[in-house]
Amino acid sequence: MPAFKSYKTTCSYCGVGCGIIAKKDTKGVITVEGDPDHPVNRGMLCSKGMNLHHVVQDKSDRILYPEMRWSKGHDRQRVSWEQALEKAVAVFSTIIKKYGPDSVGFYVSGQCLTEEYYLVNKLAKGFIGTNNVDTNSRLCMSSAVVGYKQALGEDSVPIAYEDIELADCFMIAGANPAWCHPILFRRIEAQKEKNPNTKIIVVDPRRTQSCDIADLHLQILPGTDVILYNAIAKRLIDRKKIDKNFINNHTNDFEKLKESLRSTSLAEAAKLCGITVAEIKKAASYIADAKGFITLWAMGLNQSSIGVNKNNALLNLSLLTGHIGKPGSGPFSLTGQPNAMGGREVGGMANLLAAHKNLANDDHRREVANFWGGKEISPKPGLTATEMFDALESGKLKAVWIICTNPLVSLPNANKVENALKKAKYVIVQDISHRSETTEYADLLLPAAGWAEKEGTMTNSERRITYLNKVIDPPGEAISDSEILWRFARRMGYHGFDYNSAEEVYKEHCLLTKGTNIDISGLSYTRLKEEGSFQWPVPQNNHEGTSRLFEDKKFYTDTGNAKFVVPRFTKPTSELLTEDYPLILTTGRVRDQWHTRTKTGKVNRLLTHISDPFLEMNQVDAFLLKLKEGDIVVVESKRGKVQVKIKVSDTIKKGVVFLPMHWGKVLGNDYGRANNLTTNIVDPISKEPDFKFTAVRVSKY
Ligand code: SF4
Numbered sequence: 292m293p294a295f296k297s298y299k300t301t302c303s304y305c306g307v308g309c310g311i312i313a314k315k316d317t318k319g320v321i322t323v324e325g326d327p328d329h330p331v332n333r334g335m336l337c338s339k340g341m342n343l344h345h346v347v348q349d350k351s352d353r354i355l356y357p358e359m360r361w362s363k364g365h366d367r368q369r370v371s372w373e374q375a376l377e378k379a380v381a382v383f384s385t386i387i388k389k390y391g392p393d394s395v396g397f398y399v400s401g402q403c404l405t406e407e408y409y410l411v412n413k414l415a416k417g418f419i420g421t422n423n424v425d426t427n428s429r430l431c432m433s434s435a436v437v438g439y440k441q442a443l444g445e446d447s448v449p450i451a452y453e454d455i456e457l458a459d460c461f462m463i464a465g466a467n468p469a470w471c472h473p474i475l476f477r478r479i480e481a482q483k484e485k486n487p488n489t490k491i492i493v494v495d496p497r498r499t500q501s502c503d504i505a506d507l508h509l510q511i512l513p514g515t516d517v518i519l520y521n522a523i524a525k526r527l528i529d530r531k532k533i534d535k536n537f538i539n540n541h542t543n544d545f546e547k548l549k550e551s552l553r554s555t556s557l558a559e560a561a562k563l564c565g566i567t568v569a570e571i572k573k574a575a576s577y578i579a580d581a582k583g584f585i586t587l588w589a590m591g592l593n594q595s596s597i598g599v600n601k602n603n604a605l606l607n608l609s610l611l612t613g614h615i616g617k618p619g620s621g622p623f624s625l626t627g628q629p630n631a632m633g634g635r636e637v638g639g640m641a642n643l644l645a646a647h648k649n650l651a652n653d654d655h656r657r658e659v660a661n662f663w664g665g666k667e668i669s670p671k672p673g674l675t676a677t678e679m680f681d682a683l684e685s686g687k688l689k690a691v692w693i694i695c696t697n698p699l700v701s702l703p704n705a706n707k708v709e710n711a712l713k714k715a716k717y718v719i720v721q722d723i724s725h726r727s728e729t730t731e732y733a734d735l736l737l738p739a740a741g742w743a744e745k746e747g748t749m750t751n752s753e754r755r756i757t758y759l760n761k762v763i764d765p766p767g768e769a770i771s772d773s774e775i776l777w778r779f780a781r782r783m784g785y786h787g788f789d790y791n792s793a794e795e796v797y798k799e800h801c802l803l804t805k806g807t808n809i810d811i812s813g814l815s816y817t818r819l820k821e822e823g824s825f826q827w828p829v830p831q832n833n834h835e836g837t838s839r840l841f842e843d844k845k846f847y848t849d850t851g852n853a854k855f856v857v858p859r860f861t862k863p864t865s866e867l868l869t870e871d872y873p874l875i876l877t878t879g880r881v882r883d884q885w886h887t888r889t890k891t892g893k894v895n896r897l898l899t900h901i902s903d904p905f906l907e908m909n910q911v912d913a914f915l916l917k918l919k920e921g922d923i924v925v926v927e928s929k930r931g932k933v934q935v936k937i938k939v940s941d942t943i944k945k946g947v948v949f950l951p952m953h954w955g956k957v958l959g960n961d962y963g964r965a966n967n968l969t970t971n972i973v974d975p976i977s978k979e980p981d982f983k984f985t986a987v988r989v990s991k992y
């Protein structure tokens with residue numbers, strides 16, 4: 292008999308979605324290794340994934356039992372689950388009765404399992420009667436979602452990781468996969484090693500580690516992406532390096548795009564972007580010569596006041612060249628979180644409905660409401676992430692239920708968020724760890740089970756659904772997020788929440804997808820456990836899943852054609868630089884930390900790479916400000932300030948500074964909380980915050 296038992300599961304960090312084998316020995320000690328049979332990672336794991344067992348094993352920070360304040364201003368005290376849920380029901384019922392259903396909201400996470408996401412949406416939209424359900428995925432993918440819907444008719448990533456091994460040109464835009472999606476990057480690296488003629492273009496104001504394999508680094512100024520992609524499009528059109536056959540037969544509005552680019556000048560574009568005409572021409576020639584062309588992008592495009600337009604402009608390059616729906620080709624948004632896509636499948640945003648149905652469509656709302664058997668669903672979109680905290684601050688929103696996320700560190704303008712939480716009538720926080728700074732403001736704190744302590748499913752960046760096994764019991768009185776939600780719903784008197792397992796929730800979700808573009812009615816827990824992961828759609832029990840969409844060139848739009856969308860804004864609409872605030876701050880991740888460090892921050896091995904926050908600044912800017920490596924500086928914007936150590940480099944564009952987004956109030960002060968500085972400006976359509984452009988000044992502390 293083996294000394295351990297093996298469980299197949301999936302990494303809980305980024306959207307790459309690597310398969311993991313968790314091994315539990317007879318004493319309950321867990322180790323992890325990459326699953327050699329998983330099609331995503333083929334046994335590989337990055338530093339974060341290979342240290343996941345340390346996170347699970349260290350229980351020192353865990354929330355072990357429900358805690359409640361008997362009144363504001365008092366410390367929380369341990370209570371039973373009975374008392375906790377009774378209080379949650381009493382507070383929500385009273386507030387809803389007095390102020391209406393839109394006076395409460397749920398702020399959840401792309402780290403929730405699909406079943407949990409499904410339940411919170413069903414509860415809020417179908418029974419409480421509010422669409423105030425939003426998620427930290429709003430900070431991540433919402434601009435890409437709008438871009439896909441406008442161009443392809445559906446929030447649908449067309450390609451699969453296996454296309455990486457079939458492509459000969461990659462354009463990595465506003466992303467640093469070498470650090471943020473490492474296993475996917477290894478596959479691109481391997482493709483380049485095997486086929487040295489493969490061209491790699493990286494678009495980024497910073498020369499990141501992803502540039503190490505680049506043939507061309509377009510070091511543009513933040514916010515100028517649309518200008519660059521339009522210039523490349525113009526060059527491709529002028530040189531007749533476009534796929535006329537594909538454009539004529541499978542797209543709409545090419546002439547509109549062409550007309551909009553009529554006066555585009557490569558010289559002017561190059562000047563605005565801060566690069567050379569030769570670089571634009573080179574990028575266009577790489578794309579023109581490609582047999583398989585993949586665009587990969589992440590937060591550099593999405594987290595912008597013109598995030599949707601940036602997506603539109605990049606998607607146009609795939610459509611112009613016909614590089615979609617065929618091997619080795621297509622646009623590929625890189626999901627930041629492990630289950631941002633699964634969350635969207637069940638309607639996990641304030642403007643979405645379950646099973647990718649349309650909230651604005653009367654028939655769709657009726658269909659979902661009838662399926663759930665609850666209330667009519669409101670056509671009014673709910674509050675988005677930043678709107679929810681604005682409404683808490685203004686008093687319009689009275690109570691918020693925060694699940695598996697730490698908005699006090701991750702949302703923009705953190706001081707405003709802090710103020711909102713102070714002003715809220717009632718705050719429920721459901722999480723695994725006391726390390727989340729947001730728990731400080733919880734009136735009711737609910738202990739949730741973490742990774743490996745519950746079962747469920749997640750969907751990665753390439754539409755791949757994987758089953759996650761329960762390996763161990765959660766500590767103390769923690770229970771799964773699903774169980775917390777269904778127990779609360781039952782106490783509220785809502786029928787239709789008589790679940791006994793995550794599998795029952797999953798089955799219901801699958802049924803609702805039947806006949807939709809994301810149909811997974813042929814994918815059961817049994818198949819996931821026995822056959823492994825599948826890419827949606829999986830419409831029948833014997834269906835093998837769908838690795839690539841649009842091979843038949845039938846898109847999900849009304850006409851069946853893909854659509855060129857002319858970006859409305861070309862130039863940035865971000866906060867203006869002034870004499871007082873002359874530098875552009877951009878924020879992002881470092882290799883071994885994840886989000887707000889509630890998990891990775893407690894693993895010593897992950898602190899050996901970068902242990903503290905830092906401000907990266909170009910050497911010329913540092914010289915002009917008389918600053919040197921290691922100096923402590925004060926970074927100030929119109930909203931707040933932080934103190935941080937400076938890192939002088941020649942890898943960041945002059946005029947731009949970079950601060951990692953992971954750190955909260957280090958040592959209880961504002962040492963490195965990047966979001967003290969960031970703005971409330973959001974993209975007008977996607978409502979995704981403009982994290983990549985804040986006007987700041989820097990001075991010696
Ligand atoms: Fe986990 Fe992403 Fe690393 Fe894979 S690449 S092990 S999913 S963090």
